[in-house]
Amino acid sequence: FLQKVWAPGTQCIAKCDHTKPKKQELSFRKGDILTIVCDGESKGAYKAKHNKTGEEGLVSASSVREREAIRIDPKLSLMPWFHGKISGQDAVQLLQPPEDGLFLVRESIRHPGDYVLCVCFQKEVIHYRVIYQENQLTIDEAISFHNLIDMIEYYMKNKGAICTILSKPKRKAGTKSAEEELSKGGWLLDMHLLKLGDAIGEGEFGAVLQGEYMGQKVAVKNIKCDVTAQAFLAETTVMTKVQHKNLVRLLGVILNNGLYIVTEFMAKGNLVNHLRTRGRSVITVHHLIQFAFDVCEGMEYLESKKLVHRDLAARNILVSEDNVAKVSDFGLAKVDLKKNDNAKLPVKWTAPEALKQNKLSNKSDVWSYGILLWEIFSYGRTPYPKMSLKDVTEQVEKGYRMASPEECPPSIYVLMKSCWEADPGKRPSFKKLKEKLEKELRTAGSL
Known part of the structure; x- marks a missing residue:
């Protein structure tokens, strides 16, 4: 029986009480949440930090289980x-x-x-x-x-x-308490351990705040409206399922005054503003290709999980302190796309078949990725400059495609255009795009 190796930062739940620790061991009770810090010296042991007390010590791998994903379940209710x-x-x-x-x-x-x-x-x-x-x-x-x-x-x-x-x-028949499910899964955080700071952004639903949770910098969305909070519960359950270095990581949820969604903090903000404020003098073409590659890796992972993002755009890509681009806002990400829910689709980023027949798929995400590439290589310009939404819809339908941004490598423009094939079946997969961008990175790196 091979013990899975847990990376630092993995959240685990204690399977039993361990209240009489030996020297260097961590004390915990069943159900406590612990964060893996690093491997222990001996086999099957880890150094971990207690999420409530902040204490660090050794734990045996057999006494904890990894925090599990929450099933996406329409019966899950905040109320x-x-x-x-x-x-x-x-x-x-x-x-x-x-x-x-x-x-x-x-x-x-x-x-x-x-x-x-x-x-x-x-x-x-x-x-x-x-x-x-x-x-x-x-x-x-x-x-x-x-x-x-x-x-x-x-x-x-x-x-x-x-x-x-x-x-x-008294529960309504057929509902499950979201609080209980989140708590069992190990995703419920403690409001008392959260310090809230300044607003760092504004979503349609309310502010995004910077904060600190047990010494770690975090970003926090607080959704006060019941109905919106319930809708965001679906986003959160999607986020418990996915873990990848190019996806913004969910740390947990707090139920207090609505819903707080706590994610890792991305110091350099969203990609559009990052590109606009720094411009060509600071950001080289090699950096641009790296951002494109980062996003592609995150999207390839979502594609492998059969998850469709539906709102892929540079505004929904965040940049970390060390310049890694990560996909965020699975606000529209859905597993089941048979339901026709006319969420406000962002016209300039959305594939024609998605706008006309609401056919959303990984291939419509690829179309959006083409637009995102155009945003990246134009240093954050708005796509289809000077065109109205009506014009965009009509012209694209007739075969119009944007021209290459200034000084964009021709091979990258070829990639963009391949994402904009009218027939979704002819568009490349994210896996294919990733292979091509890997080559671009090697070439750009050797320039």
Whole structure:
């Protein structure tokens, strides 16, 4: 039985208690999360850091298991206690037999837009109207919340204006608690260990902040809206499945005031701004080919996992302190593409068959990669300069393709054009593109 070798940074979960450590060993309890620091001197041992206490010491490989990916499951809910539009009578039926602190939340039928918190107390079910005003939720107007998750969290710790502390959620049939699944998988982080810093970017859903988690620099997305947070849960489950040096790494999730998604920190920001602010005088053609190669490696890995990114563009590529480009924002990445969900597709980056028939595949990602190459070799210019979106769609359909960026190596332009074949079947795979870029790197390196 060969023990898998774990790279530094691998997150593991303790399979048992180890509370009486020998000298140099780490103390931990079952379920604790430990990060591998490096190999131990002896066989089957690792030096690891305890994610809660920050202590370091030796652990035996047999007493820990690697953190596992979370199944992408539509039943996974951040709000398993939310039952949608049901009547007050239905709520009472669901909360039988009544026990103090058993609760659920439903949509108010009488007051559309409001909610009702239904709580059992002394064999009765009490209904509290939750008023939605000025983008906030409140029961007693003394305290307001951004969203339901926040409100329930508060009343699970404080009695406030209600009859009793909420202690037991009544789950909607068929849902699973995302919190429990994330915790079991080892992806739930501790809010108390997160220090938040300045905003470093702005997504459609809210700010991206810089932060620190147990001494490590991190980037944090905080999604306050319930519905968006639920949608981002899918992105997060995709990120638990993928690990590659050219993909931005998920460190974990915090459920507190909505959803916090914690990823590794990429010091040099996104690739568009990186290229625009430094320009030709700092960034050589060899650097450009290296960025293109990095992205291609990350995409080849996604292709091998049958994952489609759907929003590949230089704005979604981040650059690390040591100039490695990594693919981020699996916000639209889906495993199952049969569902026709008209997410706002970025027209200038999207393949014609994806725009017209919503046919998204690794081959439509390859088309987007061609546009990304054009962005890289034009030092961050916006594709199809001076053309409206309508013109782009019509002209591309008729066979128009962008001209080569200034001073772009002809062989790279040939690659770009191969990504823009009208027939998806004629476009190269990322595997093929990677081989060609490897040759380019060797040539550029020897110049």
